[in-house]
Amino acid sequence: MEHTAISYNECSQMLTDIEQKCFKQFLTSYSDNGKYLVKEHLVSGGMGSVLKVMDQNLKRPSAMKILQPSLRNNEANLNNFIAEAKITGLLEHPNIIPVHDLGLNPDNGIFFTMKLAQGEALIDILKKIKSGEQEYAEKYNLFSLLDIFVKVCNAVSFAHSKDIIHQDIKPHNIMIGPYGEVLLMDWGIGRFIGDPEKEQDPFKKEILKEIQFLSKETKGKIVGTPSYMAPEQIRGDPLLVDKLTDIFLLGATLYHITALEYPYHGKDSYETLCKAARGNPVPPEKRNPSRQIPFELSRIIQKAMSIWKEERYQSVEEMKEDIEALCSGKWFQYQKKKFKPGSVLIKENEAGDEAYLILNGRVRIFKEVNNQKIELGIHSQGDIVGEMALVNNKKRSASVEALEETEVAVLNSEILLQNLKNMPPYMEKILLSISSRLRDANNRIHPNLNKDCTYLVLKQIRLLYSDPARPKGFLPLEASVKEIAGDLGLSKKRIIKALSTAVRAGVIICKNNKIMIPDMDELINFTELTRICSNQDMQCV
Structure with missing residues (x-):
């Protein structure tokens, strides 16, 4: 069927006198x-x-x-x-x-x-939640935000059905209306990536050809927003950008919604682009532990934001189904506890069935030997203490105290199982089986790997320091760590951790990447204390 355009003059000649009168009276007054x-x-x-x-x-x-x-x-x-x-x-x-x-x-x-959209941009809502505005935090809880996100998915899925990609999905381009309306805005760098010849409707075929011609991109031009970009967008090759790029951008948007932080952030655009090119942002639950992001939600985000396209969701619908499955389950809130500096979270030799996710603050893990506190480590935001209580009924093997004002999320076996329910059924059995086998294997592992190795490391340091073939004074730190790691069959990380314990106790001095023993007798006494500790199970709190 052939279509011809009618000029304005031709059209006006076809109008009746009454039509022209009405037009002038009501449409151009x-x-x-x-x-x-x-x-x-x-x-x-x-x-x-x-x-x-x-x-x-x-x-x-x-x-x-x-x-x-x-x-x-x-x-x-x-x-x-x-x-x-x-x-x-x-x-x-x-x-x-x-x-x-x-x-x-x-x-x-x-x-x-x-349409003149009324309401607020999602980015402004997220900023207000982050700043602590209670009204917004209550109105836009995580469940509500996920409902908004599902509607954005619907918009993108529809566009993909027309072979159109957005390329700039982010909270800035999502408008939330006063009655729950959700609009995906700004298709300024949107692109048609299909074949117009496959369109049956002749009118649509022509407009698709026009769009394809008008929106063609040149190689070497980077389009999008650096803080959310998929790695392939940084390459500047439009042939690499497709529907799976939009899925990455949906994941990046969901990251911001849940963590209240940009997936990538640098001191300038170049640094941000470099981070986006590498991919692998910090997992959202570690970026903002206080948000208590469910593990399953974090999994969804990280799958959508995979560096490799084949590991991402292969359609928006697939991603949306996982979100809806998560939302349809029970929404489980963690209990929170606050501890003042010096307060004890966990006490050695006491029974316990809770673990703690540190939301804010720092804690110290220690063991008391001869009325002396032997420090085992410092944990901070994002770390978990007392996790073995979730998989066995043994008494606590060490104590944990708050070094500063500390807030934690309480984890128990019920919450653990609740999160396992969000995984495929076989995953629950696999994880519980692994934890059981780890408990059984704990006593069969070589003692150097199973217990605190500070005693053995300090003995080695004493031997190195007393070697007459070595120059007196400071020992080179890096070379000493490498030699001890080889002798004991331990990782360099564990050697450095053991030396750090001695440095904090003041029995070893570390300066300019060299170590020195100020008083050998004090080191010998401290080594003996660590021997007593190493004969007990100090690894799990």
Whole structure:
């Protein structure tokens, strides 16, 4: 079927006298300033501005997007701008901002109008939650935020069904209305990646060809937002960017929603881009432990944000199904406890069935020997203490005290099992089986690996220090650590940890990457104390 365009003059000749009279009376009576009357300036960006305008024919407010004046004399900029309007116009979906009109006027050049979205950008909501605004924290709890995210997934899934990708999904481009409306905005770098020839509708085929021509990208141009970018976007090759890139961006957006932090953050754009190119951001539950992010939710985020495309969700629907499955289960809240400096969280030789996830503050793990506290380690935000209580009924083997104001999330076997339920059924059996075998193997492992090795390391240091073939004074730290690790069959990390214990006790001095023993008798006494400790199970609290 052949389609022909009708010119305005031809159209006006076809109008009846009554039609022309009505048009002049009711549609152009307020047209001195054109069809749209500018009411106020809403926002400006690098490429354009959004104005609030009044559609004088329909008497309704709309949003008008225009290009910056300095960009209006560039064909590529104009093509991309028109492509944005046409792409958004194709995507008629409840969660995508609807476009009303595309036109040209003398004041603003090429423009397009769309629904005037009311509400707040998701990024502003997240900032208010992070700043501690109670009203927002209660209204937008994690469950509510996930519901918003599912609606964003619906929008992206619909766009993908039309072979259109967004390329810039982030909280800044998600608008939340006062009655729960969710709109995915700003399709400015959206792109059609399909084949127009496969479209059966001739009108749609033509517009898809136009969009493909208008929005074509050149190699070497990086588009997107560095703090959320998928690694393939950094390469600057449009052929590498596809629907799986949008899935990564959905994961990055979900990361920000849950952790209230950007996935990547650097002191400047270059550093942020470098981090995005490497991928593997800090897991969200470690980035912000106070958010108590469920393990299953973290798994979903990390799968979506995998460096390797084949390891990501292969469709938006697949990701959405996992989110909905998580939300349909019981929402389990952790109990929180606060401890003042010097307070004891866990006491040696007492029974216990709780572990603690440190949300804020620092704690010290220690064992008392001959009325002396032997420090075993310092734990801080994101660490867990007392975890063996979740898998066995043994008494605590060491004590834990708060070094400063400390807040923890209480973990018990019920919570452990609750989180296991969010995994496939066989995972629960696997993890419980592994923990049982670890308990059985604990007594069969070589004692150097199973217990605190400080005693053995300090004995080695004494031997090295007393070797007449070595120069007196300081020993080189790196070479000594390497030699002791080889002799004892232990990792360098464990050797350094043991030496750090002695340094904190003051029996060894470490300076300029060299170590010295100020008083051999004090070191001998301290070594004997650690021998007593090493004969007891001190590893698990």
